[in-house]
Amino acid sequence: MRPPRSGRPSRRSRGSSPAGREGAAAAGTCWLFGTHAVAAALANPNRVFQRLMVTEPEHPALLAAREAGAVIRIEPEIVQRVRLDDLLGAEAVHQGVAALVKALPNLTLEEALERPGPVLVLDQVTDPRNVGAILRSAAAFGAACLVVQDRNAPEETAVLAKAASGALETVPMVREVNLSRAIEALQKGGCWTVGLDAGGGLLDGPSFKGRRVALVLGAEGKGLRRLTRESCDEIAGLYMPGEMESLNVSVAAAVGLYELARERMPSTYQPPATKKPT
Structure with missing residues (x-):
């Protein structure tokens, strides 16, 4: 659904450099x-580290990475x-x-499509917090990848990665020059x-049984551009019986992914044990 206008993020929010000179x-x-x-x-073997700074030798980030089977490949600086x-x-x-890390290598669309989901x-969609939140939902619902237009999407930044809560490392972002051609390739x-x-x-997940779906979402405030809209096989909205006419794009992505997940949900599915919110 067309999300409410949130304004274009500042250059600072899109950049990758923190405030300090050292940073x-x-x-x-x-x-x-x-x-x-x-x-x-x-825990991501494809991530190259240049510096790692922690405030305690046994920081929870180090413990969590080791729990996941990771080998810490850089000596942490205690600060x-x-x-x-x-x-x-x-x-x-x-x-x-x-x-301080190097950007992840960019997968091709063909490579990303080898992943299921x-x-x-x-x-x-230009707001790094929205993109990060969408990555988090993509990881939660088993999406194969996130396709963005290279010149109109945020780079990897601390803000995006923080909003993604780890999903930046597990869901590839595929950057394409021409989005209409990318949709055609999909x-x-x-x-x-x-x-x-x-x-x-209305978006109805079970109606796509046997089909692999690519869900296309528009920019904050503007929705889908005309050419993007015309490139899609169909247009569908979310069932919203309340008084609001639209959702934030990251929320719409989560609801849309859940709707698609209904078709794939096995009858024997049991929800995981309750975890503390992060």
Whole structure:
């Protein structure tokens, strides 16, 4: 569904460099911070570390990574919390851990489609917090990948990684120059492309039984662009009986993915044991 207008994020929110001079990241690198984001990066064999800073030798990020079977490939620097505050900026919720890493290699669309599950396509969604939240939902519902238009999507940043809560390491972001051509490639690759927007039918997961779906979502405030909309196989919206006419794009992505997951849910499914919220 068309999300409410939230405005274009500032250049600062899209950038990858924290506030401090020491924290300025070179091109092709970025700082990650927060327990979940750093622990997931440590557990990702494709992630290259340049620095790792923690406020205690047995930081929860290190423990979580080891629990996941990761080998810590870099010697952590033990620093005071104020050092991370200065490095990352006063607003960063770093939880006592930060890592300077190289950007992940970009998979091709063909490589990403070898992974199982539905596909998410973002049409000029620029807010890194929204993209991070969408990655988190994609990981939760078993999506294969997230396809974005390269020049109109945020780079890997600490803000995006923190919002993704580790999903940046497990759900590949595929960057394409031309989104309409990417949608065409998805169709040729066996995906039924559904634009999530007003003006069509209702999204009904079980109706796609036997089909692999690529869910296409539009930018904050604008919805799908005309050419993107026309490239989709169909347009569908979410059932919303309440008074609100639209949802934030990250919330719409989560609801849409859940709807698609209903078709794949086995009759014997049991929810996992309750965990503390993160």
